[in-house]
Amino acid sequence: MSALSPSLTYAEIDGVRIAQVVVGEGLPVVMLHGWGANIGLLWPLGTALAAKGYRVYMLDLPGFGESAPVPAPWLVADYANFVLRFMDTHSLDRVHLFGHSFGGRLGLALGADHPQRLIRMVLANSAGVRLKASWAAHLRLKVYKGVRDSLAQVGARSLSEWLRGWYSQRYGSADFNAATGVMRETFVSVVNQDLLPYAARVAVPTLLLWGDQDQDTPPWQGQVLEKTIPDAGLVVLKGAGHYSYLDHLAQTVTVIDYFFRQPG
Secondary structure (H helix, E strand, O other): OOOOOOOOEEEEEOOEEEEEEEEOOOEEEEEEOOOOOOHHHOHHHHHHHHHOOEEEEEEOOOOOOOOOOOOOOOOHHHHHHHHHHHHHHOOOOOEEEEEEOHHHHHHHHHHHHOHHHEEEEEEEOOOOOOOOOOHHHHHHHHHHHHHHHHHHHOOOHHHHHHHHHHHHHHHOOHHHHHOOHHHHHHHHHHHOOOOHHHHOOOOOOEEEEEEOOOOOOOHHHHHHHHHHOOOEEEEEEOOOOOOHHHHOHHHHHHHHHHHHOOOO
């Protein structure tokens, strides 16, 4: 196996067993995947950066890939703190950070609360800008909760649970419906947290990468983050979707390499 071929290993951090990959030699880069993803979707970019002279650290975040689920429902801050502990186990004082989607949420929290641990940060199609539900959606949710709770109170629990399942399948996102147990509770907590107040406190030079065809985190969200993060720039990749860094891999590698090698 060559020095640039990912080799999956395992570690236990604070009682949570995780899968990880460390590849390459050079400047340290920690890479964080999106919700429902895993190391596999980071490999193409990670190995390409390793070939450019970086030591790249990738992990399946708790609850994803081959890592164990979280022990209890977690918030964004819990995941961010876990990333810090991951860095500590590898004796990493400061690193460059790459975060995609959900990984971008963690980047915003780290860049705001722990900027001393980061050098520069690239966020691709980052989540964290909370969508405002329409009046109709608010009304629909209010009616659903009222009917569901009323059924439970009168003893029609089976019907109440049926309604819960139907509503989730009809109106819940694919990520919500795919999650179970503590991960579903974690998902609800995560997506309902508005990270713009964190973005406003990010004290790390930040590059935002976005696909102009992204349907999951639309381009306007990247524009909002660019305006909110004190030191940020936005690069829009034409024809790319939510996985913009994979849709335009060669261009992404060139842009990230240039950005990470800037002084300061």
